[in-house]
Amino acid sequence: MTNRILYAVVFILLMASYRKDARKTKTALKKAWKSFENILPQFLGVIILVGILLSVLNPQIIGAIIGGQSxxxxxVISAVIGAITLIPGFVAFPTAALLFENGAGLVQIAAFISSLMMVGVVTIPIESQFFGRKLTFWRNISAFIFSFVVAYIMGRVLGT
Incomplete structure (x- = not known):
């Protein structure tokens, strides 16, 4: 029901934009479509990979590796996987929900999401070109350590 309301609001706003300036609205829609086309391969790749992993790993295995009792x-395993994975946030959160539904613990998911968003192992070469190796190293180490702080706080707040 909420989705329908959101789609209706977006449609109404799109029509208002089109009435105000059709050319700008068309240009914005073309840019949005291009962005979608650029993101789609990553999105599909991650969804397919997660789907394969969830079909191979049953909830008991996921629970044993990154479950609440792990x-x-x-x-640490969750944080390392998050640190070396490069996926956008809009894919990461549904992935975390799937992992949670299949036995992953909340603390482990918090570590995964935190390190995924803050640590950039894959992007170190690019980042070090702009910020230097030393700053890049310390930023990533600090972010990795902070992901454990976030996981701990989430565990305490959520009572796991």
Whole structure:
């Protein structure tokens, strides 16, 4: 029901924009479509990979590796996977929900999402060109450590 309301509001706003300036609206829609085309391969790749992993790994295995009872080792595994993975946030959160539904722990998911968003192992070469190796190294190390702080706080707040 909420989706229908949001789609209706977006449609109404789009029509208002079109009435105000049709040329700008068409240009904006073309740019949005181009962005969608650029993001689609990454999005589909991650969804397919997660789908394959979830079909191979049953909830018991996921729970054993990164479940609530996996403790610090599961949190470290989740943080490392998040640090070396390069996926956009709009894919990461649904992926986290799928992992949670299949047995992953909240602390482990918090570590995964935090390190995914803050640490950029894959982007280190590009980042170091702009900011230097030393700053890049310290920023990534600090972000990785902070992902454990976030996971700990989430665990305390959510009571796991």
């Amino acid at each position: 403790g610090l080792m599961g949190t």
